[in-house]
Amino acid sequence: MTQIRTGPSLTQQVYDAIANEIFDGALPAGAHLVQEQLAERFGVSRQPIQQAMALLKADGMVAEIGRRGLQVTPLDLDLMRHHYDIRAVLDGLAARGAAQRCRDDAATARDLAERGDKILKLGETAVRNGAVGDQVRHDAEFHGLIYEGSGNPLLDRAAEPHWRFLRRAMSDVLRHAQLPDEIWRQHAEILQAVTAGQPERAEELMMRHDLDAAGALETALRRRPDEAPESKKTP
Known part of the structure; x- marks a missing residue:
């Protein structure tokens, strides 16, 4: 039987295109989005544009501004911290699982070590x-490798919405401030603990890495005088 192969839907393609422009700064906070103009620009009907806008709103990247359409939202620092808190737990669980698999299977350890070293x-x-852009992309690739190495296919899926939000924050900061090179040293340390089969150490290092990154991003964003991000107090 011939299998039907499908690519990303029009809605997903529009979502990715707009999200990438937000990540890269081509659509800064406050940028006005008009659905008719987007439909004409991407050469699609309004339906995939509307569906993509709904997804972007759900991810907190755009918000309605009355009858004027939508605009790109400023970063919410409190929400960013909440995303990082959840991601730290998921990443820590992935690192622990990957280390356990490496401890039990030398071939898995060699494979993760080789692929991780390249990243x-x-x-x-x-x-x-x-x-x-490459820094953020390779950072995601590194964490994706650990998710894969954990052997738990649900972890990557569970972390994906948090990555969508945090990719924007990471890109925004890297354009305006220099995060410490410590990030990649920490990646190397995490990889070493994983491939050495040290579950507790791998989990601890990964969670500390994520929470340190959250602190660095928040500090850099709060220091920027040109664009003060939102910081809402949640009940």
Whole structure:
């Protein structure tokens, strides 16, 4: 029987295109989004635009501004912290699971070590070149490798919405402030603990890495005088 292969839906393609422009700063906070103009620009009907806008609203990247349509929202620092708190737990669980598998299977350990080392080199090169998009992309690849290595296919899926939100925060900060090179040193340390089969240490290092990153991002964003992000007090 011939299998039907499908690519991303129009809605997903529009979502990805707009989200990437928000991540890259082409659509800064406050940018006005008019659905008719977007439909014409992307060469699609209004339906996938409306559906993509609904997804972007659900992810907190755009908000309605009355009859004027929608606009890109400023970053909410409290919400960013909440995303990081959840991601730290998921990432820690992934690191523990990956380390347990490496402890039990030398082939898995060798595979993760080899693939992880390549990502580390790419990330370090991106830092030296000041390539913001590549830094964020390779960071996601590293964490994706740990999710995969955990053997739990639900972890990557559970973490995905948090990554969507945090990718924007990471990109925004890297365009305006220099995060410490410590990030990639920590990645190397996490990879070493995982491939050495040390579950407790791998989990601890990963959770500390995520929470340290949250603190660094928040500090950098609060220091920016040109665009003060939101900080809502939640009940």
